[in-house]
Amino acid sequence: MGDRGAFFSQVGSVAIVKNTPFMCRMLWRVKHLVRVTPVTFPDGEPQEGEYAGTHLGRDGVFRRVPHIDELRLAATEPERKKLDGKENAKVLHLAWNNSL
Structure with a gap:
């Protein structure tokens, strides 16, 4: 998983990330697996x-x-x-x- 492993390592874990274009692209790929909460x-x-x-x-x-x-x-x-x-x-x- 490369760099993504730092953010999405365990089921049910919480990660706070910046709202950048790079992070939006990463979340777009896994949008069916994550819940984004502002x-x-x-x-x-x-x-x-x-x-x-x-x-x-x-x-x-x-x-x-x-x-x-x-x-x-x-x-x-x-x-x-x-x-x-x-x-x-x-x-x-x-x-x-x-x-x-």
Whole structure:
């Protein structure tokens, strides 16, 4: 496959490529095998170097994920996990039924 192997190596893999005439010719040859999804920026296009805290979904939506404040994170108290009688009985019952 030559150079195409870098972009189309595995089934279900995602590749982001530039919209150039060369790439359009390559995609035209395999258009029945690939799904082309444009990347959309609902939160605005990021500037150079602003890629930390972002997420590109499979549907092509490029989102900015807000950072958590260190003060807010430190102010939250971790909840202790407790099992009351009903939850403990349910776990034990499931373990008893699925033991075989």
